[in-house]
Amino acid sequence: MNYRHAFHAGNHADVLKHMVLLALLDALLRKDAPFFVLDTHAGRGRYLLQGEQAGRTAEAATGILQLLGLDDPPPVVGRYLRAVAAGNPVDALLTYPGSPLLVAQAMRAQDRLAACELQPEEAAALKTLFAHDARVAVHARDGYDAIRALLPPRVDGVRIARGLVLVDPPYEAQDEEYPRVARAVREALERWPQASCAIWYPIKLRRSLQPFFRKLEALPARSLLLAELLVRPDDSPLRLNGSGMAILNAPWKLDEAIAPALPVLQRRLGEPGASTRLEWLKRDTL
Template structure:
């Protein structure tokens, strides 16, 4: 079981990740041509907030639930909340949709999603969730290996020149994860250079991420953008002080689309000393 996904469904990290994911998908939908989405570490797709572990952590209460009922939210956050509400009864929040379910909601008839999950129990739940959706293929396999196996995407009747790859690993051994991510990005960019690549990462102390950012900026992508939400000061001793999204080849002016959400999220879910960052590591030439 992917415990990070299950126990922290709807927390501040999920909010940032899924706001960015939906904004990226909406940008892809601005053109009529079909697109392909690969979710490398998909989890089970839907998480019951009334489950035992979710009740223990109650992280949705300090994340997504902080946004409901707020007036004057920017459009990018309203879009996210509508997507969460679409998977719940009217007036209630009993389940939180994971990234593959949010992506599937956003697909058009001719778009496609491949969702990978290595853990058997999670993969079985994911397959059941999408059993009747021909647009979604579920793969019980390692997500990093899927980048080599499934890209560039091929289909019998559709050519996918555009698309998105979401890399959201569990970071069980955090220091070991970043070299795997960088290697996967290098492999993936060589195979599908026109795709947008979105990598979620945790923030404990930002200085430990500087080598990762330097190496990411040197990858053969046209551009690289980071968007971060820190809900506590950088020197807090707690396990997760924030999270970020590394975006390679994001859509044109994507920073402007995402910018209105960050200060609202900081004020809604952050503690004293919370901060945000939206910065180009590499700008398009």
């Protein structure tokens, strides 16, 4: 695998993905009972926006940086901006948090995160980041294989009923990745039926995703919600025109939390022809 997320940190896909992730975490935080998060493709956890890789592509300039200084943002956008700012100096954005760091920032003492990363250098950085956080277990292993080993989750022999499986692969070989995602999420839901599962997916040509969505609809979940941001028309198979989050077993009122944010993201991050989508493919919310 050659993918390195540092080249894309803070881009429009990260904005959507992490905004939805935080909305999911906030839903879990409404109850006192502990929750567990499995991040199957965790990356290194924190990215230098002025580093060589992020600086080379400068994708944050058309992503997170377009939202700074936003007046009166919708609550879910404001929540996201505060979470990104938490690890930075006042009035400066030097680093961007990956999904495991955002999860760890949101967790309480009773909550747990298992972060999986297969690439050795990224996994080593992730272990360093969480070296002193006993709530976080870093696994230098394939995240799909970890589903069988780590679910259903237990802490000190006690099963954790609530939680989230986040699946965010690089899609380097898309013909292989989409079926693998569907199989992995099926196994996660069979092993841990109460969990929400959130899958990030790239959009180049949206119509090409229909077989994937049909596979997701067939999974043993009560609901399936899609949230998408296209920053340009999806008429080029060679560009990342947008991305989406597919949420199975979506928490109650998740769509209502996300809905006000999508027009803001379209306006601030989009080019002419940008669009959004928020649609239930199955609906029986928790």
